[in-house]
Amino acid sequence: xxxxxxxxRVTAMTRMGFTLLLREPGPIVSRLVMPVILMxxxxxxxxxxxxxxxxxxxxxxxxxxxxxxxFLVGQGIMSERTWRTWDRxxxxxxxxxxxxxxxxxxxxxxxxxxxxxxxxVGAALLGLRVxxxxxxxxxxxxxxxxxxAVGMALAxxxxxxxxxxxxxxxxxxVLTGLGGALVPLALLPHAAQRIAPVSPGYWGLNGLLAxxxxxxxxxxRSVVVLGAIALAAWAVAVWRxxxxxxxxxxx
Amino acid sequence: xxxxxxxxxxxxxxxxxxxxxxxxxxxEVVGLVxxxxxxxxxxxxxxxxxxxxDEGSVRVGGVDALVEPRKARALTGVAAQDLQLYVTATVRxxxxxxxxxxxxxxxxxxEALEEVGLAEVADRRVTVLSGGQRRRVQAACxxxxxxxxxxxxxxxxxxxxxxRSALLAAxxxxxxxxxxxxxxxxxxxxLVELGATIAAVRAGRVVxxxxxxxxxxxxxxxxxxxxxxxxxxxxxxxxxxxxxxAERDGDAWVIRTRDPGGTLAGLVRAGSLPRRVDVQRAxxxxxxxxxxxxxxxxx
Numbered sequence: 001x002x003x004x005x006x007x008x009r010v011t012a013m014t015r016m017g018f019t020l021l022l023r024e025p026g027p028i029v030s031r032l033v034m035p036v037i038l039m040x041x042x043x044x045x046x047x048x049x050x051x052x053x054x055x056x057x058x059x060x061x062x063x064x065x066x067x068x069x070x071f072l073v074g075q076g077i078m079s080e081r082t083w084r085t086w087d088r089x090x091x092x093x094x095x096x097x098x099x100x101x102x103x104x105x106x107x108x109x110x111x112x113x114x115x116x117x118x119x120x121v122g123a124a125l126l127g128l129r130v131x132x133x134x135x136x137x138x139x140x141x142x143x144x145x146x147x148x149a150v151g152m153a154l155a156x157x158x159x160x161x162x163x164x165x166x167x168x169x170x171x172x173x174v175l176t177g178l179g180g181a182l183v184p185l186a187l188l189p190h191a192a193q194r195i196a197p198v199s200p201g202y203w204g205l206n207g208l209l210a211x212x213x214x215x216x217x218x219x220x221r222s223v224v225v226l227g228a229i230a231l232a233a234w235a236v237a238v239w240r241x242x243x244x245x246x247x248x249x250x251x
Numbered sequence: 252x253x254x255x256x257x258x259x260x261x262x263x264x265x266x267x268x269x270x271x272x273x274x275x276x277x278x279e280v281v282g283l284v285x286x287x288x289x290x291x292x293x294x295x296x297x298x299x300x301x302x303x304x305d306e307g308s309v310r311v312g313g314v315d316a317l318v319e320p321r322k323a324r325a326l327t328g329v330a331a332q333d334l335q336l337y338v339t340a341t342v343r344x345x346x347x348x349x350x351x352x353x354x355x356x357x358x359x360x361x362e363a364l365e366e367v368g369l370a371e372v373a374d375r376r377v378t379v380l381s382g383g384q385r386r387r388v389q390a391a392c393x394x395x396x397x398x399x400x401x402x403x404x405x406x407x408x409x410x411x412x413x414x415r416s417a418l419l420a421a422x423x424x425x426x427x428x429x430x431x432x433x434x435x436x437x438x439x440x441x442l443v444e445l446g447a448t449i450a451a452v453r454a455g456r457v458v459x460x461x462x463x464x465x466x467x468x469x470x471x472x473x474x475x476x477x478x479x480x481x482x483x484x485x486x487x488x489x490x491x492x493x494x495x496x497a498e499r500d501g502d503a504w505v506i507r508t509r510d511p512g513g514t515l516a517g518l519v520r521a522g523s524l525p526r527r528v529d530v531q532r533a534x535x536x537x538x539x540x541x542x543x544x545x546x547x548x549x550x
Contacts (some may be wrong), residue, residue, distance in 0.1 A: 005354065012351020016337060016344065023339045088392070089334035091299050092352040093325040244301055 009094050015104030017076065023108045027068065028110055035065040037117050043126050046158050050184040052209070058122035059208040062115055063145040063201055067172050069144065070151035072107035077155035078164050086241075096241035100234070104148045131214030139207035139219055142226040146200055148235035156240035175201035200229050252277050252400050253298065258307035260293055260455075267293040268304065269455035273433075277399065280422070280432040282442035284535060285452035291435040292332055294452070295404050298433075299329060311400055325353075328398035330406040332390050332435075334353035336377045339451070342388050344375040349392035354403065363391040366421055368401045384413035390418050394425060401425060407441065419444050439535040451538060468539055470533035471507040474514055477527040478504070491521030503527070 031120070039061040046060075047053030080086040080103075089099050119136070122128035130136055154171065158164045176182050178192060179201020185193055196202045207222025253275040260268040268290050275281045281430050283291045296302040298309050300320030309316040309323070316323035335344055346360035353359075355451055366368045367387040377385060390406050393539045403422065413443055423445055434447060442449055442463065451459040478489055488497045488504065495514065497506045508514045511530045518525060 008354055009352050012348050016340065016348045019340050019344055020337065083332045083338060083444070084331070084335040085337055087331065087333075088299065088329075088349075089352070090301055091327075091329045091331070093321045094352060095321065103313075245417060 004105065006095075006098055009092070010098050010102045010105075013089065013094070014105045017103060017106040018109075020076065020079070021072065021110070023193050027072070031065050031068040032117055033112055035061040035114070036121050039118065039122060040126065045185065054122070054126050054128055055212050055214040056184050058118065058126060058128050059205055059212065060184075062122075062208065063143070064176045065118070066111055066115060066143065066147060067175060068114070069107040069111040069139055070147045070154075070171065070175075071168055072110065073104055073148050074155035074164055074168060075161075076103050076107070077152060078158075078161050080190065081155075082161065084094055090241075090244060096238045098243060100152050100237055103152065107151075108144065108148060111147075115140055115144070128212070130212055132211060132216075135211035135214060135216060135219045136208070138223055139204070139211045142223040142230070143204040143207065146204070146226040146230040146233070149230040149237065150200070152237040153233040153240070156237045174210040175198050175204075178202065180205050200226060203244045252312055253293070253433060254308075254310040254328055255298065256308045258294065258297055258309070260290075260297060260302060261305055266455055268297070268307075271307070271456050273450060273457055275400070275431040276435050277431050278426055280426050280434055280442075280445045280447040282445070282447035282449045283433060283435040283452055284437070284439070284442070284449055286539060289452040289514045290455040291452055292404055293455075295331075295433070295435065298323075298402060299327065300324065305475045311456055312444070313405050315357070316522070326398055328393035328395065330393040330401075330403045332404040332408065334385055334389055336385060339376060341376050341514045342369055342380070342384075344489050345377060345388055346391055346395070349395050352431045353396045353398075353488050355396045359395055363395045366394060367391045368417055381411075386414055387418065389505040390421065394421060397425065397428065397430065399430055401430050401434075403432065403434045405435055407436070407438070415441070437535075442509075453539075466538055467533045469509070470537050471509050472511050472533060473531040473537075474506045474508055474511045475500070475503050475527075475529040475531070476506070476518065476525045477502050478518070479524045481527050489518065489521065489523040491518035491523045 039057045042061070043054050046057040050056060077086070080089070119128065119130070123130065150171065151191040154167045154180055155164055158167055178199040180188065180196060181201055185196055185202075187195070202220045203225045207219055207226065210218035210222065253273070255271060255273040258268045258271040259266075270291060271294055273281070273294070283294065285291050293302060298311070298316060300316055300323065300483045302434060313325040314323045314326065337348070343360065344363070346363060347357055350357060350360040364373050367390055369384065369391065371388050372380060372384060377388060380388070386407060386409065390403070393406070401422065404461070407418055410418065419441060422432060422434070426445070432445075434442070434445065436442065436468045449461065449463060450457045451466070492504060492506060495506055495508065497504050506514055506532055515525065515528060
């Protein structure tokens with residue numbers, strides 16, 4: 001009996017997504033190992049340079065390497081466009097929202113594992129203390145969803161893989177550098193500190209630090225901002241997929 | 252099963268479809284033929300809802316495809332001109348995805364693999380398959396679940412004769428089971444093998460429709476003759492061809508005529524002895540040329 005449901009279609013596409021992701025495990029492994037090594041090396045420096053050095057080192061690396069999710073979902077969509085399999089999906093009864101949701105699930109799975117490893121190692125080896133696990137999970141959820149939505153929007157708007165790489169490089173710099181994940185915000189030039197709130201990374205990092213401290217109102221502000229960015233990016237991606245690409249304007 | 256009326260699609264100043272009408276009934280194979288850029292693929296893309304037309308209507312099995320595209324797509328199996336395969340995944344994984352999208356189980360994927368003769372390579376990655384095998388995977392996705400409408404856009408491009416024959420047989424079987432098939436191609440023999448009705452597209456509209464014999468009837472054949480002509484200059488046509496549209500092609504003469512037998516008899520009567528004779532029936536190219544000439548004449 002045919003199981004022509006949204007769940008069935010998303011499951012089929014998600015299964016393929018995991019298959020494709022695991023064919024190229026190199027980036028995943030490196031982004032699991034690198035943040036752990038880097039935060040171990042940086043924690044003493046951060047402790048010497050700023051208040052709450054351990055928290056900044058762990059949260060900073062968690063934010064910086066979580067950008068991989070944005071790259072994974074973006075490259076996944078770009079591969080589909082290059083292989084023309086995106087058109088195959090569009091020729092099926094699948095909706096744009098189902099297609100995008102299915103593309104997001106494998107990177108989401110990886111990201112949950114990565115963040116758990118980074119925060120777990122931070123707590124176990126570097127003395128990171130989490131005052132409110134619920135707030136931490138809420139911030140992580142908002143941050144991850146925002147990353148995936150922005151990654152999807154970028155991948156649907158650009159015209160070629162090269163454009164995607166450029167967009168992701170610039171986006172990565174805005175998210176991490178300007179957000180204070182690479183260098184504590186207090187050490188950045190004054191002008192950079194003033195415009196930092198335009199970076200989603202600023203809200204992600206502040207949200208994480210607030211969650212570690214158990215500061216509910218600060219977490220709520222970050223979650224609302226990140227959620228709004230995610231919603232806008234998701235709407236752009238759905239609109240772009242629904243509109244489609246003609247043969248002449250795709251790469 | 253498929254009713255397309257008055258489709259118009261413009262890309263800026265370029266008119267891709269200019270009022271295209273087309274109907275395909277259940278159990279019927281309609282071959283959409285035309286030069287590159289005639290509008291065949293755009294027409295298929297509009298039917299699939301991938302491209303929004305500026306004007307016109309599309310109904311699939313009674314469903315308005317422009318209002319409810321997902322419902323219409325659920326009734327349609329598609330093999331696009333471009334290969335649309337996950338090259339790093341296996342054949343079986345590709346088919347499993349197609350089955351999942353159509354709400355079918357893995358048994359349907361296995362059945363399709365058997366039908367197109369890919370069971371032996373089911374666990375190989377697409378990237379190591381030959382071009383013909385990739386075409387079969389693509390076709391298998393379209394055939395999955397026996398959809399009532401098949402849209403096949405040049406599905407045999409680059410395929411070897413064996414693959415082509417296997418695909419055509421599978422498509423014919425589906426039509427015999429009641430599926431409506433819209434098939435675009437440049438190869439008239441494929442449409443003959445499928446027993447298809449031919450719809451000729453030019454400049455974004457269907458300009459002729461009928462069986463091969465109906466469309467090609469009355470078009471002149473091409474007669475190629477090599478003559479034993481000792482002592483005669485090559486530029487002058489022999490006596491038997493004077494007054495006929497004859498052209499020199501190397502050592503041969505090429506004559507376009509609706510009466511090949513009469514032409515050859517005239518040559519012999521005039522004393523010219525053919526060393527080699529080749530009579531070529533009118534082809535799809537001749538049909539195109541004829542249609543172009545009609546349009547030029549009308550203009």
